[in-house]
Amino acid sequence: MKKTVIFGMLLLISAAAFSQTVYQWRGEERKGIYNEKNLLKEWPENGPKQVLEIENIGNGYGAPVITDKEIFITGEIEEQAWLFAFSLKGDLIWKTAIGKEWVKTFPGSRSTPTVVDDLIYVTTGMGDITCLNRETGEKVWHVETMKTLHGQPLMHGHSESPLIFKDMVYLVPGGRDTNVVAFDRLNGKIKWICEGFGERPGYNSPNLIELPERNLLVTFSAYHLMGIDANTGELVWSQEQTNIPKEKRKHGAGDTHSNTVYYEDGSIYYFAGDGNCANRLAITPDGEKIQTVWTNSGVDNYMGGVVKIGDYFYTCTTSGKDLRSVNAETGADSDTLKLGSGTIIYADGLLYYYSQKGRMNLIKPDNGKLQLISEFKIDFGTKEHFSHPVIADGILYLRRGPVMKAWDIKE
Amino acid sequence: MKKYIIGIFALSLFAFTGIQAQTVDEIIKKHIDAHGGEAAWGKIDNMKITGLFTSFSEVYDFSEIITADGKFYSEHHLGQHPVTEGTNGEVIWRFDPWLSQSPIPANPAEAHTIIQKSEFCTPFYKYKERGFSVSYEGKEKMDGKEVFKLVLDRGNGITENWYLDTKTYLEYYAEGQWLDFGYPSPAEYFFEDFRKVGDIIIPFYYERMFGIRHRVTEIEEVEFNVEVEEKIFELPKSKEIQKLGFLVGDWNVAVQALSRRGGFVTTDSTTSVITYTPNKNLLTEDITYAVGATVNRINSWTYHDESQQYRVASFNDYYSVMNMFQGDFAGDSLVVSNEKIRYSEEQPQRSTRFVYKNITDNGFLVELHLSMDGGETWITRQKFTYTRQD
Numbered sequence: 001m002k003k004t005v006i007f008g009m010l011l012l013i014s015a016a017a018f019s020q021t022v023y024q025w026r027g028e029e030r031k032g033i034y035n036e037k038n039l040l041k042e043w044p045e046n047g048p049k050q051v052l053e054i055e056n057i058g059n060g061y062g063a064p065v066i067t068d069k070e071i072f073i074t075g076e077i078e079e080q081a082w083l084f085a086f087s088l089k090g091d092l093i094w095k096t097a098i099g100k101e102w103v104k105t106f107p108g109s110r111s112t113p114t115v116v117d118d119l120i121y122v123t124t125g126m127g128d129i130t131c132l133n134r135e136t137g138e139k140v141w142h143v144e145t146m147k148t149l150h151g152q153p154l155m156h157g158h159s160e161s162p163l164i165f166k167d168m169v170y171l172v173p174g175g176r177d178t179n180v181v182a183f184d185r186l187n188g189k190i191k192w193i194c195e196g197f198g199e200r201p202g203y204n205s206p207n208l209i210e211l212p213e214r215n216l217l218v219t220f221s222a223y224h225l226m227g228i229d230a231n232t233g234e235l236v237w238s239q240e241q242t243n244i245p246k247e248k249r250k251h252g253a254g255d256t257h258s259n260t261v262y263y264e265d266g267s268i269y270y271f272a273g274d275g276n277c278a279n280r281l282a283i284t285p286d287g288e289k290i291q292t293v294w295t296n297s298g299v300d301n302y303m304g305g306v307v308k309i310g311d312y313f314y315t316c317t318t319s320g321k322d323l324r325s326v327n328a329e330t331g332a333d334s335d336t337l338k339l340g341s342g343t344i345i346y347a348d349g350l351l352y353y354y355s356q357k358g359r360m361n362l363i364k365p366d367n368g369k370l371q372l373i374s375e376f377k378i379d380f381g382t383k384e385h386f387s388h389p390v391i392a393d394g395i396l397y398l399r400r401g402p403v404m405k406a407w408d409i410k411e
Numbered sequence: 412m413k414k415y416i417i418g419i420f421a422l423s424l425f426a427f428t429g430i431q432a433q434t435v436d437e438i439i440k441k442h443i444d445a446h447g448g449e450a451a452w453g454k455i456d457n458m459k460i461t462g463l464f465t466s467f468s469e470v471y472d473f474s475e476i477i478t479a480d481g482k483f484y485s486e487h488h489l490g491q492h493p494v495t496e497g498t499n500g501e502v503i504w505r506f507d508p509w510l511s512q513s514p515i516p517a518n519p520a521e522a523h524t525i526i527q528k529s530e531f532c533t534p535f536y537k538y539k540e541r542g543f544s545v546s547y548e549g550k551e552k553m554d555g556k557e558v559f560k561l562v563l564d565r566g567n568g569i570t571e572n573w574y575l576d577t578k579t580y581l582e583y584y585a586e587g588q589w590l591d592f593g594y595p596s597p598a599e600y601f602f603e604d605f606r607k608v609g610d611i612i613i614p615f616y617y618e619r620m621f622g623i624r625h626r627v628t629e630i631e632e633v634e635f636n637v638e639v640e641e642k643i644f645e646l647p648k649s650k651e652i653q654k655l656g657f658l659v660g661d662w663n664v665a666v667q668a669l670s671r672r673g674g675f676v677t678t679d680s681t682t683s684v685i686t687y688t689p690n691k692n693l694l695t696e697d698i699t700y701a702v703g704a705t706v707n708r709i710n711s712w713t714y715h716d717e718s719q720q721y722r723v724a725s726f727n728d729y730y731s732v733m734n735m736f737q738g739d740f741a742g743d744s745l746v747v748s749n750e751k752i753r754y755s756e757e758q759p760q761r762s763t764r765f766v767y768k769n770i771t772d773n774g775f776l777v778e779l780h781l782s783m784d785g786g787e788t789w790i791t792r793q794k795f796t797y798t799r800q801d
Contacts, residue, residue, distance in 0.1 A: 105467030105490040155490070156467070250510065253592045256623075273623075302623050318623055319597065341623070383468055384625070 023067045023115040025161035025205050026345070026388060030260045032307045034347040034391040038411045041350070043362055047376030051395065052406035054090050058082055059383070059401055060101075060109030062161075066392035067115055070134075073404060074109035074122060076101035081109055081124040085137060094137035099128035099144065102157030106384070108401070110159040112205075114169075121169050121185065125157030129171050131188060141188030145173035149181060152200045155251040159258060161205040163217070165230050170217055174201035179221060180228055192233030197224050202257040203303075209263045214287040218268065220257035223249065225270060227283075227290065237290050241275030258303035262313075267293065269308070269328070273300035273318050280331060294331030299324060305388055307346040312368040314351055316341040323353055323361075325368040334368035337361075343388040354378070354398065358385045380405055435547040438559055438575065439535045445580040447611035452532050454610070455479055459634040462615075465627040466490060473628070475528065476637070482644040483529030496525050499644035502690035506647065510593055512716040513649030513692060520595035523569065523588060532611075533582060534563055534571070542566045550577060558583055581605055582614070589621040596621040608633045646690040651714040651721070654740070655694055657770045658685045658712070661800040668702045669792050678702045683797070702793060704729055723747045723765070736765060744768040750786045762786050774798040 026032040040048060058075020065072050070093065071086040081101035085093040101109055102125025113122040119140065120132045131140040145151040151158070151173030163170045169185040179196030183189065202220030208230060209216040215230040225239040244254030256274040263269070268281040268290065278299035281290040304316040312334060313326045318341050325334040342355035350373070351363040362374040378385060381400025390397045394410035433441075443449055457478040464473035464487045473487035484497040489509060496505040496517070503522040506514035517525055530536070538545060548560040551574065558574040565571070571587040582602045589598035598621035602614040615630040648656075666679040679701040687694055694712040699705065709726040715737070723736040738747035748764030762782040769776040779793040 105469060107468065250592060252509065253594070 020116050020164065022164060023065045024164070025063065025065070025112040025114065026260060026305060027390075030163075030205065030207050031262065032305045032345040032388075033309075034345060036347040036391055036394060039348040039350070039391075039394060040362075040409045040411055041373070043374035043376060043409075045376075047360065047374075048396065048407040048409045050405055051408045052090050052397075052404075053380075054086060054404045055402060057084055057399070057402055057404055058101075058109065059107055060399070061106065061384070061386045062109045062399070063112045063388040063390055064397055064399055064404060065113050065115055066390055066395075066397060070115075071397070071404075072113045072115060072120060072122075073399060074098075074111050074113065074124075075402065076103065076108045076125075079103050081126075081128070083113060083120070083122050083130070083132065083137070085134075096132055096137040096139065098122060098130045098132075098139075099124045099142070100126050102126055105156050106386075108383075110157060112161040112388075114162045114164055116164045116185070119185065121162040121164065123158060123160050123162060123171065125159065127151045127153075127158040127173055129162060129169070129183070129188075131169070131185065140186075143183070143188055145171060145175075145178075145181070149173040149178040150175045151178070152176070154200055154203065156203070156256070158201060159203040159205075160201065163206045163208060165208050165215065165217070168230070170206055170219075170230075172201040172204070172206070172219055172221065174199065174221060180217070180219065180226070180233070182217075182230075182233060194226075194228050194233040194235055196221050196226055196228075196235060197238070199223055200251075200255060202255060204257050205260045207261045207263065209268070209283070209287070211283075211285065211287045213285070216287050218261045218263070220272065220275075222255035223275075225257075225261070225272070225275075227287065236288060239276075239279075239281070239290065239292075241272060243275055243277075256302055259301060259305060262306060262308060264308065267328075269306075269313065271299060271301040271306050271313075271315055273302035277301075278313075278315070278326060278331065280328070296326060296331040296333070298333065299326055301341075303386070304341060304343045305345070307344055307351065309346060309351075309365050310367060312365065314344055314346070314365055314370075316344065316353075323351075323355075323363065323370060325365065325370055327368065335370045337363065337370045337372055339372070343386070345389055345391065347391045352389055352391070352396065354385060354387070354389050356385045360389070360396075360398065433547075435545050435561065438547060438561065438580065439538070439545065441580040442535055442575055442582075443532065445612065446532050446536075447607075447609075449536075451610035452479075452536065455531075456636050457482075457639060459637045459639075460630055460632070462631040463627075463629045464488065465629075466624070476639055476643070477529055477531060478639075478644075479531055481529060481531075483525060484639075484643045485525075485528060495647070496521075496528075497644050497646075498525055498529060499641075499646075499690070502646055504646040504690070513651065513714070514647045515692075516646065516690070518593060520588075520590050521593065523567075523595070524590040527587070532613075534565075535561070535573075538563070548572075553584060556583060579605075581612070589619055591622050591624060596624075609635055646692075648687065649692050649714060652687075652692040652694070652712075655712055655721070655745075657772075657775055658694055658696075658767075659687055660685060662774070662797040663800055664698065664700065665796040665798070666700045666702060667794040667796075669790070675794060682800070700795075721745065721747055734763070736763070738764070743770060748780075748786070750782075760785055764789065772799075 058077040060075045062074045081098045084095045111123040113120050118134045123129045127145040130142045168182040172180050176198035180194040182191040199221035204220040206219035217228045217230040223241050227237045257272040259271045261270045271278050278296040280293040283290050300318045301315045306315040321340045322336040322338050324336045340355040340357040342353050345352050353361040358378045359375050364371040381403040383401045387399045395406045396409045397406045460475045467490040471488035475485045481500045492508040494507045503517040503525050505517045544564045546562045557577040561573045563571045574584040576583045585600040588595050601618040604616040606615050619626045662683045664681050667675040668678045670676045681700045683698040685696040696710040699707040707728040711724045713722050720737045726733050736747035736749050745767040750762045764780045766778045774797045777795040778791050780789040781792050782789045
């Protein structure tokens with residue numbers, strides 16, 4: 001009896017040790033689904049009530065991360081990358097320079113920070129990764145992966161929101177022999193390196209798949225989807241993106257796979273608009289093997305994210321310039337709304353779709369059917385309408401370039 | 412009487428619909444008139460257009476020259492890389508550092524975009540002369556406007572949908588084919604801010620969207636009938652081929668060969684012409700000389716980007732065989748050899764190299780060296796002294 005009690009306590013302690021409060025890119029499990037209730041079922045003509053405006057956060061496309069008490073967001077100012085911490089009312093708490101930022105094509109910050117308990121992890125478009133103290137913004141550790149891990153440069157800058165699992169934080173520097181790396185998240189020391197295919201990074205923010213026998217880190221390099229053992233760095237399986245033949249592969253052609261992979265009930269779904277487009281893969285329970293179940297080559301979503309509600313995925317397409325629902329079982333197209341390409345999240349029964357035409361749309365998904373309910377214009381900020389919206393505690397947040405706004409969407 | 416009345420009514424109705432329904436050529440004429448009219452465009456030999464061009468969210472200056480006879484030259488940026496492209500009406504070329512290390516002839520998809528950029532007025536200007544055909548598909552509503560839909564067939568398998576504002580007859584939107592890193596991509600074109608400049612009217616703002624790309628052109632200035640050097644429309648020589656410019660010219664060539672006694676004796680005095688081949692990164696020479704036997708050599712010089720080596724193909728008609736040599740500048744001399752060129756598994760014992768040295772504006776010396784030990788040692792066997800003809 002005593003041994004059972006002790007064992008039980010040990011289990012609880014170890015669970016607690018790895019029990020983390022994580023705020024990250026696209027929310028829980030990176031699925032773009034926000035666990036909110038009692039949100040507006042339609043919006044007034046000019047949109048919901050604006051409750052926040054923060055300016056001068058620098059150029060960039062990275063979405064904010066909202067915790068229970070802060071807003072964290074990255075931005076580029078005069079070629080410097082900054083991580084800003086604001087209160088929920090928009091008061092600056094601190095800001096910390098985190099390295100040189102990407103200022104070439106699509107200049108500005110890309111990363112959404114990941115907050116785990118009292119630490120924050122963030123990357124720059126130059127491939128730096130920094131861990132900071134959440135309270136003070138002080139750097140805890142910092143790695144310039146292009147220099148120290150000879151990461152390969154990308155055409156549009158490194159674009160990855162760090163993934164945390166237990167005591168590790170992962171990054172894809174894309175070095176020929178240091179392709180995917182796990183750092184000790186407390187001190188920045190390397191825990192493992194996976195050589196992968198030695199390819200450039202694929203602009204992807206990885207996801208973690210927890211299986212009974214194995215935990216897998218799933219991410220893209222330029223031309224391969226990779227399933228990597230999250231604990232050891234072993235490359236377990238891969239799937240080549242075959243739309244561009246090897247002899248024609250160049251920067252910017254077939255290497256941009258920004259959408260985080262989705263996992264549910266033994267199936268991996270990926271939406272690689274610059275690769276094999278939309279795919280469902282069956283994965284064996286031991287995580288060792290994958291097999292393609294369906295491919296939908298008309299769903300070329302490059303970076304808008306997807307959400308799965310019930311039996312359908314909701315995704316944009318680039319060539320169709322629409323929001324589309326896709327049957328998760330069969331991969332067949334179901335319904336479309338001609339709203340242009342965009343980014344998508346979901347909360348309290350409704351889809352929030354920020355189109356590249358600069359409109360925020362509220363859409364009702366109903367078993368694959370799409371109905372536009374409300375919309376309003378996004379006319380603040382500068383440059384492209386690329387960033388992903390975020391919802392936290394009944395507030396809708398959106399960043400466009402150097403400005404972030406928020407609206408009250410509670411009923 | 413009743414039949415008469417019905418007949419009159421029917422005729423009236425026919426006349427009424429006849430007045431209302433425009434033919435495609437009528438629409439196109441009004442479209443060209445809306446751009447200033449054929450007479451106004453006929454006075455223009457060329458236009459130089461400058462402004463701002465946005466790609467990958469970066470804004471840079473751009474400059475274009477478009478001529479009435481189908482020539483084109485452009486300088487712009489794609490992201491941080493400067494891109495030049497053009498056509499002399501025959502050869503269409505491009506230098507895009509994203510894709511190549513030197514100017515090269517355009518592939519079909521690239522050529523199609525350059526042709527579109529080089530079009531005078533709009534693609535409907537003198538379309539029949541260009542071998543296009545156009546059909547009118549009726550009126551549609553677009554963004555609250557009424558538009559004529561015209562389908563343009565370029566006769567090369569590519570068709571485009573053009574939508575002209577029914578009030579102004581100016582283009583509002585089009586669907587065509589553009590270019591994404593060397594590959595064709597379906598595209599949308601948007602036009603606005605039409606302004607009169609001189610006697611013509613053109614859009615000062617237009618966008619092209621294809622895939623996830625978005626390009627914006629904002630014109631700032633248009634000049635007419637500017638002085639232009641014709642050579643800008645030619646495929647430029649790569650900078651590596653330009654370094655071989657010392658070879659180009661009309662030459663007197665003194666030929667010497669190593670005699671059995673060890674000294675060099677003059678065996679011939681001949682001439683040669685070395686030229687750049689137009690629109691190609693290629694030089695050629697056809698020279699005949701005597702070294703005992705009479706030898707005719709046809710030489711071609713090129714540059715291989717990937718290996719960063721010059722390659723010389725040399726046809727020797729004494730043996731009726733082509734040989735390849737490759738190499739690079741070593742200091743002030745160009746050295747090309749066949750040491751590392753294999754035609755079989757065996758390593759050849761005998762190697763040949765040409766050394767171009769003593770290079771001045773008025774001439775150069777070519778030495779032919781032979782090695783019988785795989786390049787360990789070399790002996791000069793022949794010398795060719797090129798002196799520029801007056």
